[in-house]
Each structure stands twice: as C-alpha cells, then as structure tokens.
Amino acid sequence: MIWGWLAAAVVLGSIAASVAGLWLGAGFQPDRFVGGYTLGILGFTVLEAGLSMLLSVGLAIPAARALARRTRFPGRVPLIALLALPMVVPPLVGVLAIVQIWGRSGLVSRAAQALGLETSINVYGLTGILLAHVFFNMPFATRMLLQAWASIPGEHWRLARQLGLGGPGVFRFVEWPVLRRALPSAAALVFLLCFTSFAIVLALGGGPPNATLEVAIFQAVRFDLDFGLALALAAIQVTVCAAVLIGLGRLQRTAPLGLGIDPPAVRPDLDGRWGRIGDGAAITLVAAVLLVPLAAIAVDGLLGPVAEALSRSALWWAAARSLALAVGSAALAVALGLAIVSTLRELRVRHGRPRLAGGMEAASSLVLVVPPFVLAAGWFLLLRPVLDVFAYGLGLVLVANVLISLPFVVRVVTPAATMTFERTWRLADSLGMAGWRRVCLIDLPALRRPVGLAYGIAAALAFGDLGVIAMFGTNDTQTLPLYLYQLIGAYRMGEASVVGLLLVVCCLGLFALGDRVMGRARA
Amino acid sequence: MIQLSGVRYRYETMVMAYDLTVERGSLVTVIGPSGAGKSTLLNLIAGFDRPQAGRVLIDGQDMTDRRPAARPITMLFQDHNLFGHLTVRQNVGLGIHPGLRLTRPDEAAIEEALARVGLAGFAGRRPWQLSGGERQRVALARSLVRHRPVLLLDEPFAALGPAQRRSMIGLVEDLRTDAGFTVVMVTHQTDDLHRVSGRAIFLEDGSIVADAPTRQMLTNPPHPAVAAYLGL
Numbered sequence: 001m002i003w004g005w006l007a008a009a010v011v012l013g014s015i016a017a018s019v020a021g022l023w024l025g026a027g028f029q030p031d032r033f034v035g036g037y038t039l040g041i042l043g044f045t046v047l048e049a050g051l052s053m054l055l056s057v058g059l060a061i062p063a064a065r066a067l068a069r070r071t072r073f074p075g076r077v078p079l080i081a082l083l084a085l086p087m088v089v090p091p092l093v094g095v096l097a098i099v100q101i102w103g104r105s106g107l108v109s110r111a112a113q114a115l116g117l118e119t120s121i122n123v124y125g126l127t128g129i130l131l132a133h134v135f136f137n138m139p140f141a142t143r144m145l146l147q148a149w150a151s152i153p154g155e156h157w158r159l160a161r162q163l164g165l166g167g168p169g170v171f172r173f174v175e176w177p178v179l180r181r182a183l184p185s186a187a188a189l190v191f192l193l194c195f196t197s198f199a200i201v202l203a204l205g206g207g208p209p210n211a212t213l214e215v216a217i218f219q220a221v222r223f224d225l226d227f228g229l230a231l232a233l234a235a236i237q238v239t240v241c242a243a244v245l246i247g248l249g250r251l252q253r254t255a256p257l258g259l260g261i262d263p264p265a266v267r268p269d270l271d272g273r274w275g276r277i278g279d280g281a282a283i284t285l286v287a288a289v290l291l292v293p294l295a296a297i298a299v300d301g302l303l304g305p306v307a308e309a310l311s312r313s314a315l316w317w318a319a320a321r322s323l324a325l326a327v328g329s330a331a332l333a334v335a336l337g338l339a340i341v342s343t344l345r346e347l348r349v350r351h352g353r354p355r356l357a358g359g360m361e362a363a364s365s366l367v368l369v370v371p372p373f374v375l376a377a378g379w380f381l382l383l384r385p386v387l388d389v390f391a392y393g394l395g396l397v398l399v400a401n402v403l404i405s406l407p408f409v410v411r412v413v414t415p416a417a418t419m420t421f422e423r424t425w426r427l428a429d430s431l432g433m434a435g436w437r438r439v440c441l442i443d444l445p446a447l448r449r450p451v452g453l454a455y456g457i458a459a460a461l462a463f464g465d466l467g468v469i470a471m472f473g474t475n476d477t478q479t480l481p482l483y484l485y486q487l488i489g490a491y492r493m494g495e496a497s498v499v500g501l502l503l504v505v506c507c508l509g510l511f512a513l514g515d516r517v518m519g520r521a522r523a
Numbered sequence: 524m525i526q527l528s529g530v531r532y533r534y535e536t537m538v539m540a541y542d543l544t545v546e547r548g549s550l551v552t553v554i555g556p557s558g559a560g561k562s563t564l565l566n567l568i569a570g571f572d573r574p575q576a577g578r579v580l581i582d583g584q585d586m587t588d589r590r591p592a593a594r595p596i597t598m599l600f601q602d603h604n605l606f607g608h609l610t611v612r613q614n615v616g617l618g619i620h621p622g623l624r625l626t627r628p629d630e631a632a633i634e635e636a637l638a639r640v641g642l643a644g645f646a647g648r649r650p651w652q653l654s655g656g657e658r659q660r661v662a663l664a665r666s667l668v669r670h671r672p673v674l675l676l677d678e679p680f681a682a683l684g685p686a687q688r689r690s691m692i693g694l695v696e697d698l699r700t701d702a703g704f705t706v707v708m709v710t711h712q713t714d715d716l717h718r719v720s721g722r723a724i725f726l727e728d729g730s731i732v733a734d735a736p737t738r739q740m741l742t743n744p745p746h747p748a749v750a751a752y753l754g755l
Contacts, residue, residue, distance in 0.1 A: 155603035158571050164592025165621045173617070177608040266571070268590070 004343020007336045008363050011406065014399060015370055018378025022234060025381025026227035033232045042236055045212040048126060049195035052133035056194075057187050059134070060141035063286035065175070066279035067142070068149035069270060073283070080146070082290055083139040088457065088511045089294075090464025091136070091199035092484050093500040097293035098132045098204070099123055099488075100300050100497070107296065124206035132200045137190045139290050144189075148182035149175070160268055167269040188248045192241060196371045199466040199481070203488060213237040214373045221377045222471055234374040241369045301501025309498035314475075318483040319506070322463050325394065325479060326510055329401035330458035334451060336402065337409030338417075340364050342443075345418040350425060361414070365407040372400045376468040393472030397479070400468040405458035412454040413447060420446040448518070456514025460507040480506070525673060525705060530567060530577035532729075539563055539729030545707060547582070547672075550699055550721035552737055553709045556752055559726040561709045565675045568707065569598045581673060592621075597666035599679040604662035605650045611637070611661050612646040618665040636664040640694060656680075656687040663694065667702065674698075676708040688715055696720075713741060713753060725749045 032038070067080065086094070101107045102123045112119040121127060156174050165173060198214040205211055211219065213233050220230040269275065309315065340360060348357040367375070379396055383389050389396070424442050428434075433441065444451075466481035473482045480503055487496040525545040532539045539560045545551045553561045566572040568579060570591040579586045586594050597618075605614045615633045616625050625633075637643055640660040650658055659679050666674055676695065680688045692715055699706050710716070716723065716737055723740040725733035725748065733746040744750040 153603040155600040156606065158569075158591070158598070158600070159604065159606075161571065161591040162569065162596070162598060163617050163621050164590075165617075169621045173606050173609070177606065268592070 003339040004341075004346075004360065007339035008343075008360055010336065011363055011366065011403065014379075014403065015366055015375065017382055018370075018375040021378035021380070021382025022227070022231045022374075025378075025384070026231040032228045033235065038229075038232055038236060040209070041211055041213055041216045041233065042240075044210060045195055045237075046240075048129050048133070048201070048212065049191050049197075051126075052130055052137060052194040053187055053191040055130060055134050056137035056190050057141050057183070059138050059285065059289070060145055060186070061179070062278070062282035063138070063142045064145035064149060066282035067146055067286070069267060069275075070279050070283065079283075079287060079290075080143075082294075083143045083146075083286075085294065086136045086139050086290070088460035088464070088507050089136075089297075090466070090481055090484075090503050090507060091132075091197075092203060092466050092481055092488070093297060093464070093504050094132050094135050094293065095128075095200055095203045096300075096484075096488065096493075096496055096500040097296045098128055098135065099493070100296045101292060102128065102131060124204055125210055128204040129197075129201055129210070132204060133194050133197065135289060135293050136200075137193060139286065141186050141190055142286055144186045145179065145182055148178045152178055157267060161266070165268060167272060167275060170267065170269045184248055188244055192244055192368065195240065195244075196237070196373075198373060198470075199485075202466075202470070203485065214371060217373050217377055218471060221380060227377075227381055230377050234377060237374060238370055241371070245369060297497075297501055297504055300497040301504075304494045304497040304501075306498050309495040310502075314478070315480075315483060315499065315502075318478045318480045319502070321394065321477065322480040323506070325398055325401065326459040326463035329398050329462040330405065330455050330510075330514070332398070333402045333405035333409050333458045334455050337364070337406055337413060337454065338451070340406075340410055341413050341417045344414070345421045348418060349422050361410060364410045367403045368407060372404055372467050373471070375403065376400055376471050380471065390472055390474050390477070393469070393474065393477045396472055397469045397477075401458075401462040401465060404465065404467070405461050408457050408461070409454040412457065413450045416447055416450045417443070452514045452516075452518035454514070455518055456511040459510040459514060463510055464503060464507045524580075524582055525568060525707070526578075526580040527567070528578050528580070530574045530579060532563060532567060532572060532574050534563065537729050541567065541577075541731060543724070543731060545705055547705055548699065548703050550696070550706045550708065550719065552716055552719065552721065552723040553707060553726060554711075554713060554716075554723060554740075554749075554752070555726035557711075560729040561726055562677055563729075564726065565598060565677050565707065565709060568673075569596050569675055570594050571598075594673075595671045596673040596675060597669050597671045598675040598677060599659065599662050599666070601678045601681055604665075604679070605658055607650050609649070610646065611642070611648050611650075611653070614650070614661055615646075615665045615668055618669040632668050633664075636667040637661075639667060639698075640664045656683050656691060659683075659691060660694070663691075663698070666704075667698065672703060672705055674704045674706045676706065676710075678709050678711065681711060685714075688712065689718075692719065716741060725752070 067076065070076070099106060102121050103109070108121065109119045123131065152174060160170050160174050163169075195212070196214055197212055198218070201210070201212045201215050202218070205215060213236060217230050217233045217237070220226045220233065344357040344360040347353045347360065376396065380389055383392075383396075420443060428438055428442060464481055466485055469477075469479050469482050470485070473479065480499070484496060484499045484503060487493075487499060524547045525543070527541045527543045530541045537560070541564055543564075553564060555561055563572060567574055570586065570589060574587065577587075581595055606617075609617075612630075612633055613623055615636060616623050616629065619625060619629050619632065634643070634646065637645055640663050642657060642660050642664065645653070645657070645661075650661075653661070662679065674695070680691045683691065695706060695708070696719070698704055719737055721737055723735060723737040724731050725740065725746065727748050733740065733744065733749050735745050739745070740749060741753065744753065744755065
C-alpha cells in the first residue's frame, strides 16, 4: 500500500513544485490574464483544436462504420493494426511528412505542376497544423469508434435481421445509440490532444499569430523571460482543459489501446450499391490519411542523403541521449505506475473504496490537465535561482517524460491488474503470500503483456517527444527530436528526412522491444 | 408446421444433422447438454444460420433461402431483446414497422399486446426501468403484434427466478392456445417442464437422440443419455 501513496506523492509533489515556481517567480498579475495577446492566443488554440477535432472525428465516423461493416476485404486486419501506429510516431516526423506531401516542393505540388496546375497550399499556418493533426488523430478516433461498434451485442444484429430493419433502421436503432455514447469522449480526447499540441504547432505555426497556448508559454519563458505572461497563459490552459474534462464527466475508463478484432456480426444492410461505394471511399480515405504520410517518411528517408546525415557525430550523441532518456523514463514510469496500480486495486477490491481509488487514478492522469509545458515553466522558475537549469535540463526532461507516460501506463495495466487481484487475493492471503512473493509468483506472470505494452508505449513516447527539451535543450543536451527540429529550422530537409526515418525506426523498435520482447510470455 | 429434412450444418469440427417435424400449434421443448447444438437448431429455423445441406419448410413453403425477416418467425434470445434507448412502446412498435411509422390502430394494437402480457400502462417506460421478467414480456408483446405463427425461445427465461419462470411459461402456453403459435423452446430447467404439454426432444453432439412426450421424457426416458443428463 505504502508504495502507491509514495508514488502518488511524487506525482503531486512535482506538480505542486511547478505551481509554486510559477507563483513565486511571477507573482500574481491579474492584468495579464485578459488582454489582446492572451485572448488572441486562446482564440487560435480553440479554433485549431476545434477544427482538428471536427475534421478528425467527422472523418473517423464513416471510416469506423465502413471498417465495422466490411469484415472481409483483404488488408483489413493490418489496416486496423496500423491505426495505432501514429501514437508512436513522433509529432515532428508527422510534420515532416506533411511538408513532404503538401509543401511547396512536395508530392502534391509536383504532381500538380506535372499536370500544368498551380497549387497554393501553404503548409505553414493553420492548414498545415490541421493536416498534421488529422494524420495523428483521425486513425486514433477511428480506432476508438470501432470499439463502439464492437460493443453492439450480437442479439441486436439478429434482432435487426429478424425485424427486417434496412440501412436507416440499422443505423438509427442499432448503431447510433452506441455511437452517441462513444462520440463525446472521443471528441473531447482529440480536442484536448490538439489543444495542448506543441511540436506540430511550433514547427508549422510560423509565428505568434498561429501559436497555441503551449507554444506561447514556451516563447514567453525561453525567449522573452516574461514569467507573468507564462503564468497567465498556463492558468488559462489549465482552466480550459479542466473544464473540458469536468464538462464531459469523465473520460471513458478504458483507453482503446488493446487490439480488438472481433468476430464479424452478420448485418442485414450490406448489399446496397451506394453503401458499397460509400464504404469503399471511407476505407480508402482512412488508408490514405494513414499510409501516404508513412510511405512519404520511409521513401524520402531512404532516398535522402543517408551517408551525409549519418556521418555527423552530433546525430549519434543526440540519439544516445534520447535512448538513455527513453529507457530510463519508461522504467521509472512503469515502476511508479505499478506502485499506483497496486494500491488502487487494493483500495477498490479489498477495502471497497472505489472513490479513493478513482482519485488516485485521476492524480496519475493530472498531466492531461496540467500539460508538461506548464510544469516545465514552473520548475524552470523554481530552480533557476539555485542551479543552472540548462546544465540539468535532461534531468527535468526525464521527470517530465515520466509524468507524460504515467497515464498510459496506469490505463494499460489497471484492468488486468485489478482482475488478477480480484481472482487471487483471497487465495493468496490464505496461503500467506505477500509482498514480493505475490508480485513475482502471481502478478508478473499475469501482467507481463500489459506491462510490456506500457513500457513500449512509454519508451516510444519519450524517445520521440519534443516538448520540455525545447525549453531546456542546449547543444550539449540535445536529443534526437531537438536535432531534427533544428535541421527543419535550417531547411536542411534532405538530412531531416533521413533523421526522421531514423527517429520512427527507433520509436517502433522501442515499442516492439516492450510489446514483443518483454511482453511475450516465456513458455 | 415446421419441417427440417436432411439439414446438415458444420461448425468448426462439429457436424450437426437435424430431421424434425413440429405440428402446427404444438409445443416442442428442446433439452440437452450445453454444446449439443440446441441454439444452432433454432438459428437454422430462424435463418440466422444457413444449412450446408437439406431444406427448412414452414407450412409446406421452402424457407431455406429466405432471410430471417422474410420467415414467419419470431425468436426470443436470452438477453438483449430490447433496444435500451427506445421506450417499451417503440420496442414493440418495431414489430409492426421497422422504421416506427405507426398509425393510430397500430398504437392500439401495441397497447392491447402489452395488456395481454400483463404490462398495461408500461408503454412509456424504458428497458432499464423494467425487471428482467418484464423485459422478456415486452419481447413477447412484440411477437404478438408481428403475427408470425412460429415462436422460437432460446432460453429467454433462464435468468429469472422459479416463480417468474413458471408464470412466463404459463403465458407462452396461453399465447400458444389463443394465438395459435407454434412454439419451439430451448431450456435447461427441466423442473419447469412437468406441467408443460407437448413433446420434448433431446439433443446430443448435434443430433436428435430422443423424441417423446414431455412427461415421458422426464419420468421414463426413452434413451440412456437422457437419463444420464437428468441424473435419474
């Protein structure tokens, strides 16, 4: 029990330290909260997050429906598996892909020129931000909604066939009710992810008018040293995020992380010609949104100046730092997460305190409300008087990455850990198994898969993250994503393509290491 | 009259074979261990599963290639017979029009059917406000407004208590004699069957191994497998 409380205290303490830092460093300046600048930033953030959410979820509805309806086309299973991929693709690499496809000398404009057409898409600005957000969030939303379809009881499909419901009836009576339940949380989650988007907006925003709150906080702290402004922006951001979460009640407890492919239900409404065409179009669209950028990353990376890019020692130093950061922060996140989960399941099952357990789970997810950038700004202010923050930058980045990964770890491990505990605690108690014996003999064998998956996600997230490091990074503490960001900033796009591909390969490798190697039960 | 002649259905490694005749207006109870193919038998009659060989006839008409909605059949499942977001009235009304375009006489028919199953005044409620037994009564009311002469029951009363179950079976018996339904009922609770008329068939490994009047099946089984199943 004690370890879980300690872990929760560490999480809450690091957040409290940040708040204290912001408060002490900046003081309370009420006049900074409402002004043309802050309102402009807030307006743009709401606009891009709202549009990204509408586009991602709006496109995900037909895509998820088509994937749920058509259960036999070739490539369905790999396509559904690939929907999870953007989760472990670093945001900057997604940016790179969008530039390679839609940019001035990208795929689309070259194709248009070949046809003698003029294109006037400017990816630097709202358009590019939306394209990147759709790449990252539409597959994610599709996956979430696909689970809603999978939750329809088989009897309802048989009932629909028996009652002779046609397409409209099936949608109205069978599909819409589950969709209506799943939509708010999918929409809210996508909105929050885009509202707190940093790397994408930093790289594609092209300047202050197109900045999210996160980017504006970064600029206020790093370049303007205007901490009053940073505090005001942070307060606005936390308020909006908390309001979205509270307004929604609570986000669905089970994050769609497992790969569920369900036995196909026989549906009565599949024969229409227009239905076929519509489903085909929706599936083509989701495949294009997902696969074209991935293919662009792979092709441009392989065709780029590979030897030149890989010959730079700064690249390898950055990669080594990222690797150490990823391996270390994932291990810490899993350790903290397991401590929290082991306590919250005891609270829930043995002590019958579901509210306390829920509170603990919420505490581990606080970074969803208090984003890492706000945390970093606070730590920066708190620690600046006592030590050289830039020299210890990697340490702060490590802590931030642990906090970013923690909600994923807790969500992935909690269901299996709670179920194992429910099944075994009476027996284990009666046999006198406790502490490490229980962990080694009962929990580890049962939880190998979710723990491996959690480690893989945490390591991939940390390896690809360009967040807090942008605040504290120097040439001596550069990570691979920061190195890539500087290449993009210097318009060395050829080298950037190569580094981007390397980054994706490393993230996938780390994810596979967790999911496949650690998660695979030793027979 | 329901006729299954030479029906063969393969599911994974199990091959099921059914030859069965159910007289019009009669009640046939299907018993047997789990995994014997009881639900599959109902799914084949209802059209949710298609046989690989053989024909399914109802009143002399070939049903084998008809989709479920085109068969004169209503089937009740163990659970999820109602749509949770619709009212009782709408759930019954779906049996009249699959798009819920209901006329005044339709509304009256719904009220009448609800009264018949003992749920007068329940039309405005939603499934979550009902007990398990009441939900299955709503499903029975829907089968009344559909006017389909065959009623298939796939253990819809399994989750109810003994008294509830007996009263539901009594209701089904009343509906059978009043509305002239032909009923095929799968059940595990053989205790409820002592007061039930008609025939019982016993299934094992996908085929019918015994077929006898219900009372005889329960008290003087014609086959040793039935005796073993009943624990006699």
